[in-house]
Amino acid sequence: MAEKKTVWTKKDLLGLEYLSKEEIELILYTAASFKEVTTRQIKKVPALRGKTVVNLFYEPSTRTRTSFELAAKRLSADVINIEIEASSVKKGETLIDTGRNIEALKIDIIVVRHNASGAPNILARSVKARVVNAGDGWHEHPTQALLDMLTLKSKLGRLEGLKVSIIGDIAHSRVARSNIWGLTKLGAEVTVCAPPLLIPDGIERMGVRVTTDVDEALKGADAINVLRMQFERDGALAFPSKLEYFKQYGITAERLKNCKKDIVVMHPGPINRGVEMSSEVADGKNSVILEQVTNGIAVRMAVLYLVAHAKGAE
């Protein structure tokens, strides 16, 4: 990958919608060099020494939090984890007050996970500290999409012109939205596939092809990103049954037979085996699910590094 002349100037990483193609490429480029660090005997660089990162999580998430925590530590930053129960938010301190209090502790970067879409945007304009979105509602999960893209790029050597299908609950997925923005900006052809009730209004205006037929989504795809299916939403079922979903939309070895031989199979985790994907596929030769996890640390190191050193964002 050629070095990019792009200079990172953004105070925050709120979503891939707000980034240019060049900025996304810069993150991926930076991540590729940090990936090398994570393979060394001594997995640590002093890039964020003396900086403090807070993981402010309004939603429980062991994997994303751990990944951000490791990323910060490998950059030599100090890390604090704050978990707030979403149910206590309405009665307790407001998000903006919490942000300002954290800032008063002289924190440099706030990594925020929130169940309400747009919470990182609101937080970012209320504090001078850098804000990194670790997933907000149904809106965006930019570092997940970036690690998906890094994984694809290292597997297939490029993103431009790739056919990528995102399969599952598109309506309620921040992973889908961030992937759509990122992949389309980098020139991939994106198809989204979901049961009719889980295709949100106007999604095609985000530059994607839409289908409800999983075999159509698989046909000719270079890669698929299979989303976690959650069945209970607001007490109602988005799909009749898990078994039925698996039959209609589940990714099985049988289905993959009609696909490109080296199709890349991704999943943001945690997997519901036997619901959106069979164990055979999850553990099979096309699966890059564990590489995604490894790449997550490199991508998050890159993001923390870039926002901490943003030019002119003081």
Next chain:
Amino acid sequence: MKKQYLIKGGRVVDPANSIDAPLDILISDGKIEKVGPGLKVIAHEIIDAKDKIVTPGLVDMHVHLREPGREDEETVKTGTRAAVHGGFTSILCMPNTEPPLDRPHIIKSLKDVIAKDAFCNVYIAGTITEDRSGRKLADFEKLKMEGAFAVTDDGSSIQDAALMEEALKNAALFKLLLIEHCEDTSLSLGGVMNKGFISTKAGLRGISAKSEYLAIERNLELAKKLAVRIHIAHVSCKESVELIRRAKKAGVKVTAETAPHYFTLTDDCCSTYDTNTKMNPPLRTKEDVDAIKAGLADGTIDIIATDHAPHTDSEKDVEFDYAPFGIIGLETALSLGIAELVDKKVLSWSGLISKFSANPAGILEMPTGNLKPGSPADITIIDPDKEYIFKKESIESRSKNSPFINWKLKGKAVTVFVQGTITMRDELIL
């Protein structure tokens, strides 16, 4: 006897009397005494209205004053100060207070506050149902006797069709205007903005336009079969405009209002998660904005009302999902009407003032909204060319929840008479 004033040299726009001409107005003893060209009379004070537009006092039939119960958001005093600051001389206050205006004694005590604190004429709407629960009708006869001009459960919509039918019948019997906030909540539950591409992009739960127009369709059908009046509050989408247009043609006794934000803003504004773009019904699309304008132009929509809904900064400075619905509107409505409707040739000045004054006054049978001699001297003098930046510090309302803060606006009320007394002059409320 009150002071005599002569308003001289202005362009008088009085749509109720089909007047749009350079005329003078003599005010005497709180009433309009004379309207004519070049009046030569002696008055205590002459108001120079050169290059100004002189209109009947503006009427806003959709205002949340929040008193009693939420005086931290607004009071009769601050809300009516905001009204006159925006050029309004009469308002209809909504009954979703705490407690709601569902019983005569609550209306009575509010009337006492109004008598003491109000800077303009305040008319009262009572609730349709007891406790706004949507279950049991309030006693319309008693509400009427205590002085209610209308009934509405605004903020909520009557879901039960049979109850709606009873409400329409009783409202007609007691000559109360029934104002309905039309929303089928099965289609809007949990939603925070318009359902469509922008809500998909923002990851916010959508409120389908169907939730509005299907409720309107049902209510129009009920009103048609009963041959009674109904007034549709805050119309926001194109399908609603079309349904009302057709109903009017079919002879249904329907009137309708929209709010300035529905002809000014689209749901694009919600992309930044600014909670001052969150209201119910929500901001819709450009197509809807165009349909609202067309509905105003052809008379489908009779009235512009603000749905002035004050909320404190601390209520609004939260995640989009958690913020309450609503924005203030009294102090920006006229300027937005001028910018979006008169300047863009949707309405003439006379058309705009009809929507802002003659029509709501006529529909509610208020003794205002025209400049006929003998009428109360409720008059608004507008400087159509005055440019200004709408500043947060200038807001008279107790709440500052406006998406228009720091907007450059043009056209402003400069002098307001309420019953023959100057209540606002050059930004000062007297």
